[in-house]
Amino acid sequence: MKKFINEPGNLEMETARGMALAKPHILRQLPGCNVMVRQNKKTDRVALVFGCGSGHEPAPNGYVGYGMLDAGIPGKLFSSPTPDMLLKGIKEVQNDAGVLCIIVNYTGDVLNFRMAMEMAQTEGIAVESVIIADDVATQKTKSVGRRGLAGVLLVMKIAGAEAEMGSDLYRVKEVAEWAASGLRTIGVACRPCIIPSDGEPSFELGETEMEIGMGLHGEPGVLRCDMMSAKDTVHQMLDLILLDCNYENSEVVVLINGLGGTPPMELYVINECIHEYLSEQGIKIYDTMIGNFMTSLEMGGFSISLMRLDPHLKALYDAAAVTSIIRR
Amino acid sequence: MTGKEFMLAALEAISHSIIEHEEHLNHLDNAIGDGDHGTNMARFSRIILSDLPELSAGNGDLGEILHHIGMRCITEIGGAAGPLFGKFFLQASISNIGNTSMDAANWVLAFDDGTMGVSLIGRSTEGEKTMLDALFPAVRAMQEKLEEGLSLPEIFLAGATAAENGVEFTKTISANKGRAAYIGQRSIGHQDPGATTVMLMLQALHKTAIEMNVK
Numbered sequence: 001m002k003k004f005i006n007e008p009g010n011l012e013m014e015t016a017r018g019m020a021l022a023k024p025h026i027l028r029q030l031p032g033c034n035v036m037v038r039q040n041k042k043t044d045r046v047a048l049v050f051g052c053g054s055g056h057e058p059a060p061n062g063y064v065g066y067g068m069l070d071a072g073i074p075g076k077l078f079s080s081p082t083p084d085m086l087l088k089g090i091k092e093v094q095n096d097a098g099v100l101c102i103i104v105n106y107t108g109d110v111l112n113f114r115m116a117m118e119m120a121q122t123e124g125i126a127v128e129s130v131i132i133a134d135d136v137a138t139q140k141t142k143s144v145g146r147r148g149l150a151g152v153l154l155v156m157k158i159a160g161a162e163a164e165m166g167s168d169l170y171r172v173k174e175v176a177e178w179a180a181s182g183l184r185t186i187g188v189a190c191r192p193c194i195i196p197s198d199g200e201p202s203f204e205l206g207e208t209e210m211e212i213g214m215g216l217h218g219e220p221g222v223l224r225c226d227m228m229s230a231k232d233t234v235h236q237m238l239d240l241i242l243l244d245c246n247y248e249n250s251e252v253v254v255l256i257n258g259l260g261g262t263p264p265m266e267l268y269v270i271n272e273c274i275h276e277y278l279s280e281q282g283i284k285i286y287d288t289m290i291g292n293f294m295t296s297l298e299m300g301g302f303s304i305s306l307m308r309l310d311p312h313l314k315a316l317y318d319a320a321a322v323t324s325i326i327r328r
Numbered sequence: 329m330t331g332k333e334f335m336l337a338a339l340e341a342i343s344h345s346i347i348e349h350e351e352h353l354n355h356l357d358n359a360i361g362d363g364d365h366g367t368n369m370a371r372f373s374r375i376i377l378s379d380l381p382e383l384s385a386g387n388g389d390l391g392e393i394l395h396h397i398g399m400r401c402i403t404e405i406g407g408a409a410g411p412l413f414g415k416f417f418l419q420a421s422i423s424n425i426g427n428t429s430m431d432a433a434n435w436v437l438a439f440d441d442g443t444m445g446v447s448l449i450g451r452s453t454e455g456e457k458t459m460l461d462a463l464f465p466a467v468r469a470m471q472e473k474l475e476e477g478l479s480l481p482e483i484f485l486a487g488a489t490a491a492e493n494g495v496e497f498t499k500t501i502s503a504n505k506g507r508a509a510y511i512g513q514r515s516i517g518h519q520d521p522g523a524t525t526v527m528l529m530l531q532a533l534h535k536t537a538i539e540m541n542v543k
Contacts, residue, residue, distance in 0.1 A: 075406065079406045079407055080407065082402055082403050083403075083410075084399075084402060107408040108410075112410065115449060143504050143509065144505060144509040220510065
């Protein structure tokens with residue numbers, strides 16, 4: 001294992017401190033933990049809270065700031081933040097307008113948030129949640145629902161902008177759910193990441209193999225096969241999305257998310273393939289975001305998200321945001 | 329009737345049993361989940377062991393001890409098991425706040441409350457291949473023995489036996505909740521790690537009740 005780290009046990013905390021040090025005018029780290037909040041606390045706007053395991057940097061804290069999140073709460077590596085930490089974040093940012101928790105659909109995340117929300121409610125805090133389940137590689141018929149993937153980033157952007165407008169808690173939740181209803185994501189992995197605590201790969205994949213639909217933590221996907229060209233890979237992936245959701249004649253935002261081990265160069269190659277294929281299908285692309293937004297350490301692979309836009313969502317997507325990662 | 333001494337001895341026995349089964353629980357979880365249930369439960373158990381002297385020096389409020397364990401579950405276990413086991417102990421603590429002793433009825437009520445708490449927070453019930461497949465049958469068996477007027481060791485034995493059967497039952501069904509739900513039918517044949525932990529807890533409770541000869 002070749003990693004530029006110090007003590008593996010301190011990794012999560014050192015990551016949070018490093019991120020806070022880089023943007024002191026945006027981020028404030030709560031003492032003794034890696035919960036991060038906005039420097040300028042909202043007083044009469046719905047506060048947005050998001051948490052996920054560490055190892056997905058720059059999520060969650062790269063999205064804390066004006067127009068997006070009010071609190072970001074990372075857990076231990078690939079593990080949901082615990083209710084006490086979530087509660088700490090919720091209490092720090094709560095105000096009379098209430099709190100909306102954005103949750104990616106993993107059992108651990110959902111249960112930890114549910115418990116934190118119960119605790120917050122007992123303390124008289126108005127708190128609601130929206131669960132993001134955008135992964136088309138998993139079945140929506142299952143009682144657990146689909147997994148959540150990088151598409152959550154787009155929902156944070158939309159909900160954050162709606163909250164800044166001064167909408168009430170139920171309106172912000174409704175808009176977030178509306179955005180999520182037109183959101184689909186599919187991932188592909190070609191190389192595992194190495195878990196720093198034991199130096200072991202997070203899953204096994206043959207030297208020439210890739211797996212479409214594999215989750216952010218190596219969860220099984222829908223198709224394991226030999227490596228294909230960017231073009232063929234994109235076609236396979238988009239077909240899974242388009243089979244699931246009809247985007248014909250729609251205008252969409254495309255989010256191409258690198259998992260940490262696939263270089264930007266390849267993501268741009270992938271982007272051209274996506275644009276070609278979607279235009280053939282009569283789908284109009286309003287904007288494309290390309291980068292490592294929600295990684296899995298150095299995992300090789302990427303995901304494609306499509307989110308349908310209407311005039312209101314378009315305005316929210318374009319609205320100002322100032323976080324470490326998103327600025328417009 | 330049991331007091332602080334029994335509670336702490338039982339917690340110690342439970343912690344040792346979980347630590348002893350760390351690899352086994354990881355192995356079970358590896359087949360249908362992410363393979364860290366043993367590691368997470370053992371980390372929590374080691375913390376409980378280190379908490380025992382402080383709990384022993386405390387005022388002996390058994391509800392407070394159960395509440396403390398619940399909070400430790402929440403902050404130390406992580407994953408889905410943290411809130412689930414946490415909710416179990418927190419709910420179990422409620423009817424015992426202020427109690428420095430617990431009789432058989434208190435114990436069965438604590439298990440019943442705890443199980444309902446898990447069911448509520450997990451939005452789940454029996455037959456979904458979860459810890460509830462050990463908990464619900466155990467509560468029913470213990471209630472039955474309580475009504476028959478049996479002693480605590482016999483009640484815990486009935487609970488442990490029902491949990492063992494529950495664990496066996498989880499091998500025959502496919503998962504409908506948690507990470508294992510994504511592999512669906514392929515989860516058949518594997519026993520649920522969470523239910524196994526519940527079984528270990530009840531077995532340790534029974535063993536402690538025999539050793540300490542509680543009534």
